[in-house]
Amino acid sequence: MQLRCAVLDDFQGVATTLADWSPLEGRVEVVSFREHFADEDGLAAAVADFDIIVTLRERVPFPASLLRRLPRLRLLVASGMRNSVIDHAAAAEQGVTVCGTGSLSTPPVELTWALVLGLARGLVEESTALRQGGPWQSTVGADLHGRRLGLLGLGKIGSRVAQVGLAFGMDVVAWSRNLTKERADEVGVSLVPSKEDLLASSDVVSIHLALGDRTRGLLGAPELALMKPTALLVNTSRAAVVDQDALLAALHGGRIAGAGIDVFDIEPLPADHPMRTAPRLLATPHLGYVSRANYETYYRHAVEDIEAYLAGEPVRLLG
Structure with a gap:
């Protein structure tokens, strides 16, 4: 049969x-x-x-x-x-x-940088305004050269994201619970002593961690509050690494400049999900591996x- x-x-x-x-x-x-x-x-x-x-x-x-x-x-x-x-x-x-x-491993690396660049240069806002007859230039882009890229996780994907950051002339640092100085040196980045230090000092924070008991909810309201108000957060890893309610509050409150998110607590997102209308958010429908x-x-x-x-x-x- x-x-x-x-x-x-x-x-x-x-x-x-x-x-x-x-x-x-x-x-x-x-x-x-x-x-x-x-x-x-x-x-x-x-x-x-x-x-x-x-x-x-x-x-x-x-x-x-x-x-x-x-x-x-x-x-x-x-x-x-x-x-x-x-x-x-x-x-x-x-x-x-x-x-x-x-x-x-290359597709999620490339999407990570698409989100970083889209946020930093206001590409969605500027493209939408241009196509709809809006104002000619309304944003001032953020520079990446000379700024700090903080990577939560330096595995196969995180290390490739680091290489692109270095090519842009960024100061790249990394942290995870098991990350060693030897591994960071091998990739050519600096190991910071704690996630708190990484969050407080980085201009762009990108998450590249597997989801587990130790990483679930790793970034909540206290951690997001450590980030610079001009900083960007990018998550192409797993939604549950970041407390979703805390992220929404940070975006609505303007406590960070923006977030690029490819992963969500519910997928596909319901039509009325608050992530669909959150400000300062560049969101994609889990395209990392697509x-x-x-x-x-x-x-x-x-x-x-x-x-x-x-x-x-x-x-x-x-x-």
Whole structure:
């Protein structure tokens, strides 16, 4: 009997065109869903008769309660090689194999700098005014050269963001709980003693931390209050690293000059979510990993994962 594969959150409708799915022809029927299922009931009903599910990043949780409602599910493919919203123990108990894919670190680096530059030079305001017949020049851009870039996290993505900052002539500093001077020296940046020192001294703060118990809520109202009123905050990592209510209060109160945000507590954002109308905010709909080359990698590897599973030799196992 032909198996069925559901591809979730294919917002752009490109999942079946950015990779060659023909090796699965005749064995697997592939169905992509462009709409997002916001609740477990809706998702369970939509994919109850699928044997394979391909999910993007950590957008859709797969807790034990959901997995128990998917009796046909045998293979779950998640983009990337780490996924904290899948209950791996429950998957194993249900006999579900979980596999990952490769991913590129350059797209989120590039988007980080798009947000920094867009904020610093008022690109949205100036472009909108120009197109709508508004005033000719209404903002005065912030300089990056000679200013301090503070990185919370200096891993694969953070270190590449640092390299661009250095190319702009910025003074780049970094902090995380496990960051060593040796690692900072290797990247060519300075290690600061605390997050408080980084926040108080930086002109641009960019977050590049994995979400966990120690990073959830890392920046709340007291931390945001340490930032300069002229400083910019950029988060392309995980929304929960920053207290969302505290960030909204800082933006509305003008306590920071602006924020560039690509990740949110609820995704997709509801139409009435306060982030949609917050001042001093340049927001994008979680585009960090959305690039042609990255999607080609995701879906090519998804096909390979399915082929390997059907051959009885699964690859890129997660758990």
